[in-house]
Amino acid sequence: MHVPDGFFNAAVSISAGAVAAAGVAVCLRGARRELDDKTAPMAGLVAAFIFAVQMLNFPVAAGTSGHLLGGALAAILVGPYTAVLCIAVVLLVQGFFFADGGLTALGVNITLMGVVAVVTAWAVFRLIAGRARGRGTVVAASFVAALVSVPVAAVAFALLFWIGGTAPIEVGTVAAAMGGVHVLIGIGEGLITAVTVSTVLAIRPDLVYGARGLAAPLVLRGADGDTAVTREAVSPVAQAGPRRPGWFLPAGVVVAALLAGVVSFYASSSPDGLERVAEDKGFSSQAAKHHLADQPLADYGEGHIPVGVAxxxxxxxxxAVGGGLFFVVRRRTRGEAPAKDEVSA
Structure with missing residues (x-):
């Protein structure tokens, strides 16, 4: 659902850019509470994995395809604040290196695919997961959260286009079309998210941010009744593994590279949900040529290099971009710790 240049007027593009910038600024501060020795390197991997999986368009209806948005997956694995930053990094790389998603529409894309999708997914996930103590509930909540986040972001696009799109539309008709096709895409998003979260839970449950704190307090029975202690009993989804991701990080990079380098050759070539709706509703002609459409990596190397290499x-x-960003944020967090301790003292 990458919005191209030309779909929105200057007012909406600038306003969405301001919302996106404010959202990223808030998330930079919030991510300091989420990033630690586990989540900082994990966040870079999540961004790279989302980039790779977004290349794998899957068919959802005759002549229509969809791809992962990734907001729910990122929020559950590394936390909602860090998730918005992950999606922003992916969109920046796609827009500036691969001419995927308009540069003037970058604020719209970050707002829809980052802020709206992540906030929706995290709210739904927390509502369902609650104080669950089993993997099954976490995985089910991941599926539903991902499924719901996609059509919500799609309907938000329709509302924005109604406010400041460059072509007149019947907002109800476009919202219904966008919501309908993106429910189908959301099912695919939910399956990918659930499978990925389930896999990480099975291998390294300590790396799933959304599964933290799901252990019950350890209760010791004494002669005078039950006495709860502060230490927690470790549940299967809250086991404390090694402090750093260790081998998981390079293994994840290899998986992402294989998906982008090999599996991408078999991705569906059909237009995605937004492109299909734009064609059917008559506003696809408003899309403008990307400012970087002539660079070698544009459209993932089409006509220049193999898509797998791109x-x-x-x-x-x-x-590199995501890992560098999260490393800097993590270092700033560590640098502020002594100051906070001094104030407390």
């Missing part, structure tokens, strides 16, 4: 390059760039 995909591997994209994974590397996303990992």
């Amino acid at each position: 995909g591997v390059i994209g994974v590397g760039v996303t990992l």
